[in-house]
Amino acid sequence: MNVTWDHEILLLLGGILALLVVASVTGWWLAQRLRSETGRAVIANFNARTKSWWIMTAVFVAAMATGGIGSVLLFALLSFVALRELITLTPTHRADHRTLFWAFFVFLPVQYLLVYDGWYGLFAIFIPVYAFLFIPARSALAGDTQDFLARTAKIQWGLMIAVYCVSHAPALLMLEIPGYAHENAKLLLFLVVVVQLSDVLQYVFGKTLGRRRIVPSVSPNKTWEGTIGGIAGASLVGALLWWSTPFGFWAALAIALTINLAGFAGGLCLSAIKRDLGVKDFGTLIEGHGGVLDRIDSLCFAAPLFFHITRYFYT
C-alpha cells in the first residue's frame, strides 16, 4: 500500500482548496449583506459548516500525506466514533455489555488490520459472516432473552454501517489496477469529493430551489429539486474528473451517478434511524454538521459500491 503524489493529485487538491476559498469568501460576503433573521441564521450555519470543511479537509489531506497507514487509521477512527454515536443512542441491555466490547475492541480493529494487510478474501466476509454469527452467540451466553432478535440486529447493523461499509473507502488503496500502480489515493479522493460534493450541492440547491419534499416523514430537508440538482451536479463534476481515475469520461459519469444515488439512499436510511431514535443529529463533534455519522451517512452506502465496481471492472 504505497501512495505517491503526482501532479494530478495536486490538481485535485488545488481544486478543493479553490472551492473552500470561494465558499469562505461567499459566506463572509453574505454575512455582511443579509439583514433578515432567518437569512442570518442560514448563513451562520453555512459558515460554521465551511469552517468545519476546512478542518475536515486538512485532517483528510494530512492522513493521505502519510501514505496508506494514515488513511487507514483515519477511517478506523471515524468508524470508532460513528459506532460510538450509533450505539450510544441505541438502547442496549446490560447483557450486551461484553458483546459490545467485542464490537469496539476486536471486530473494528481487525477489520482495519485486514484493510491494511490487503487481505481481500477475509476483509469482504469478516463482519457479515464471523462477527454476525459471533454477536448473537455471545449475547445468548449472557442469558438475557428479552428483545433478543432486536438487540442482536442493532449491534450487527451498527457494525455494518459504521465499520464494514466505511472500511471500503480506505480499502480502495489495496486494489491493484493495471497501469495505475501507487495512484490509488486519487480513487479515494474521487469517492470522497464526489459524495461530499453531492451532499453540499443537495444542501445548496435544497436551500435555494427546494419546494417539494420527497419523504417528509423521514427527512424534512430532502427535496426533489435539491436532490436532483445535487446529484446531477456532483455526477457531472465526477465525470469531469475522469482524468484522475482509471475510468473513461462516460464510465466516470455512470460511476459518479451510481455512488451519488447510493449516497442518497444512505442519507435517507440514516435519517430514518435518527427519526426512529427521536434525535436530530447523531452527535455534536463537527460544528454545523452534527456528529461524524451525520457527515459520512452517504459515504457509508457509496463506498462499498464504488469499491466493488472498481474492483470488478478495473482490476
Add this chain to the structure above:
Amino acid sequence: MNTATLAATLLVGLTRLITGVRAQWIDRTPPVPGIQRVYFANHASHLDTLVIWSSLPPPLRRQTSPVAAMDYWNRPGPRRWLAVSVLHAILIERGTGGARESLRHLIAALDEGRSLILFPEGSRGDGEHIGELRAGLYHIARERPDVELTPVFLENLSRILPKGEYLPVPLIATTRFGRPIRLEPNEERQVFLERARQTLLALGGRA
C-alpha cells in the same frame, strides 16, 4: 510539571477518550471558579468520579476533591497514590459507624477552601434508579450553608462500565450540571434529602 500533575492530565485525557464525556451546564456556560461547591451525583460506575472530575473546567477541577471510600482506596501502592496525590481525594469510612468522623473530614476540607464531589447514594446502583440519599449531604448543607450544592446527573455510565464489569465499552457519557439547591429554613432532613433526590431525577429526565 511533577508526576502527579502529569498523571492527572493523562487521566483526564484517558477518561475523555473512553467516555467521550460531554458536560452540559444548565445555564450553558460553566460557572465562575472561586465559589465553593459540593457536586452531588447519581452513582452507577467506578468511572463516575473520574468522569465528573474530567468534565470540570481546569480552574474548577483544581479546587475540587472527590470523596472516596477509605476501604477501597486506602491501600498501599498506586491506588492510594492515585486517590490522594493525583485526585486529591478525601477518604472516608463507609457506613454509619464512622459517619460523625467522616463528616468532620468533609467540613474540614470545605474550610480549607476545597469543593467536593459526593455520591450521596453511598454505593453504586443499576443506573436506572436513584436510591435514597444518605444524611451526609443534609449535614453539610446545615453546617456550611454558604456552599453551593450542585446536582450532577450522570448519563450512560451504567452502560459504559456497569457494576460487576471490569472492561469499559466506549459509549458517550454526559454529565449534566443543574442549578444549585439549598437547605430551606426549618426543612426536615428527610424532606430535604428527598428533594435533592428528585432534583437529580428531574435533571436526568426521569421524574
